[in-house]
Amino acid sequence: MSFFDELGQYLSSANNREQIVDTLAEHCYLALLPLVLGIVLAILVGWLGNTWPRARGVILVVSNLVYTVPSLALFVVIPSLIGTKMLDSINVVVALTLYTAALLVRPVLDALDAVPPAVIASATAMGYRPARRFLTVELPLAVPVLAAGVRVASVSNISLVSVGALIGVGGLGVLFTDGFQREYFSPIVVGIALTLVLALVVDLLLVLLRRVLTPWDRAAAPVKEEVPA
Amino acid sequence: MIGEIIDWFTNSANWQGEDGVPTRVLQHLGYVLLSLVIATVIAVPIGLYVGHTGRGGVLLVGSGNVIRALPTLGLVTFLFLLFTDSDIAAIIGLVVLAIPPILAGTYAGLQAVDRSVVDAAEGMGMRGGQRLWQIEVPIALPIVLGGVRNAVLQLVATAAVAAYVGLGGLGRYLLDGLAILDYGEVAAGAILTALLAIVLDLVLATVQRALVPRGVRLAEAGAKKEVSA
Numbered sequence: 001m002s003f004f005d006e007l008g009q010y011l012s013s014a015n016n017r018e019q020i021v022d023t024l025a026e027h028c029y030l031a032l033l034p035l036v037l038g039i040v041l042a043i044l045v046g047w048l049g050n051t052w053p054r055a056r057g058v059i060l061v062v063s064n065l066v067y068t069v070p071s072l073a074l075f076v077v078i079p080s081l082i083g084t085k086m087l088d089s090i091n092v093v094v095a096l097t098l099y100t101a102a103l104l105v106r107p108v109l110d111a112l113d114a115v116p117p118a119v120i121a122s123a124t125a126m127g128y129r130p131a132r133r134f135l136t137v138e139l140p141l142a143v144p145v146l147a148a149g150v151r152v153a154s155v156s157n158i159s160l161v162s163v164g165a166l167i168g169v170g171g172l173g174v175l176f177t178d179g180f181q182r183e184y185f186s187p188i189v190v191g192i193a194l195t196l197v198l199a200l201v202v203d204l205l206l207v208l209l210r211r212v213l214t215p216w217d218r219a220a221a222p223v224k225e226e227v228p229a
Numbered sequence: 230m231i232g233e234i235i236d237w238f239t240n241s242a243n244w245q246g247e248d249g250v251p252t253r254v255l256q257h258l259g260y261v262l263l264s265l266v267i268a269t270v271i272a273v274p275i276g277l278y279v280g281h282t283g284r285g286g287v288l289l290v291g292s293g294n295v296i297r298a299l300p301t302l303g304l305v306t307f308l309f310l311l312f313t314d315s316d317i318a319a320i321i322g323l324v325v326l327a328i329p330p331i332l333a334g335t336y337a338g339l340q341a342v343d344r345s346v347v348d349a350a351e352g353m354g355m356r357g358g359q360r361l362w363q364i365e366v367p368i369a370l371p372i373v374l375g376g377v378r379n380a381v382l383q384l385v386a387t388a389a390v391a392a393y394v395g396l397g398g399l400g401r402y403l404l405d406g407l408a409i410l411d412y413g414e415v416a417a418g419a420i421l422t423a424l425l426a427i428v429l430d431l432v433l434a435t436v437q438r439a440l441v442p443r444g445v446r447l448a449e450a451g452a453k454k455e456v457s458a
Binding site: 065067068069070071072073074076077080086155156158159160161162163165166167170172173175176177179180183184185188189191192195196199200203 | 297303382400427
């Protein structure tokens, strides 16, 4: 039987199709919730490092260290660190949130550093208090640098979720363990293809989101060409 | 929890024989180094060619992003069903995943070389090969090695996941411990895997410092070591 016959047979089963849809939905949740939480955490930590320079070194060392810990090792120790059950999906969410934040802390700090001091001074002079200035002036200006990091983090989250299948919570990763145990290519190939498609779709959405969030980038572009620096 | 981990580490049975810590650490290290060498031999020449000539840059970045999105577990289980041998499947999977960071690092490193420096070298009469090896490569070295460090982290993590298809190494403790709910063994495996990743990263950081010419190091001081896609 050729691979495509096998694939056709696999996809013709309603049970299999239901499993694919369910695992895909779980995969989205397990990859995207940590992405959002990780961004928020990285911004909080970045703000801390920006307003309190002495914390900066520690923040960078810790985020490098977190990023160094292998995924499977982090997945299996989280339950004992935060007291959750082994098969709880919270474990994967917490682990991926930490990775996302660890990856984004440096871009956040770099982006905040790159905000021109004159802009901050103008905002202050216009009466913006620090918190409001951070949220409405500094953060939006940091979006382009941050967006690049978020795209890397989203791809890496979407591909890492499947490792969770080894601790029982893995979205599309369940298709891999399933295919392996039954020595069956189809679920594995479907799982890989859907992971790649999901990564691509989310990446395109992020590019779109970045454009929406930074309208001044497009407005400023032609002006730059007319007035060479 | 802490007690279980201490018990596991102080049990002399865990330090001897085929399943002992020294054997497992060396196995893990062996997989990582073997795949790192193969991936470097493949990725560095391609990265140098593309970075030096500027041809195929878009294709390189695009294909690198696709491989980055490949789910580790899916790739390893797929290759295992294909080759029915855990060692071959795992090494091929590891090599595939280690190539993009090294390729991206090499390419980004050469791209980051100031064009006026290359022009000056050309003006002094240096040929293409001389420019590449005496100017571009030394200046690009910190970023190239940054890519290698990313690859090593990826390899240590993936080799642990590959234990699922029967590979030896430290992943055995994680998965075998999970199978019999021995959390002492799971945590010990996680600690050892994380330690190996951190130690290898530190070793490479030292190599990076030793290999980079002093002049480049001074110029790079304070610059970022991160490699982004």
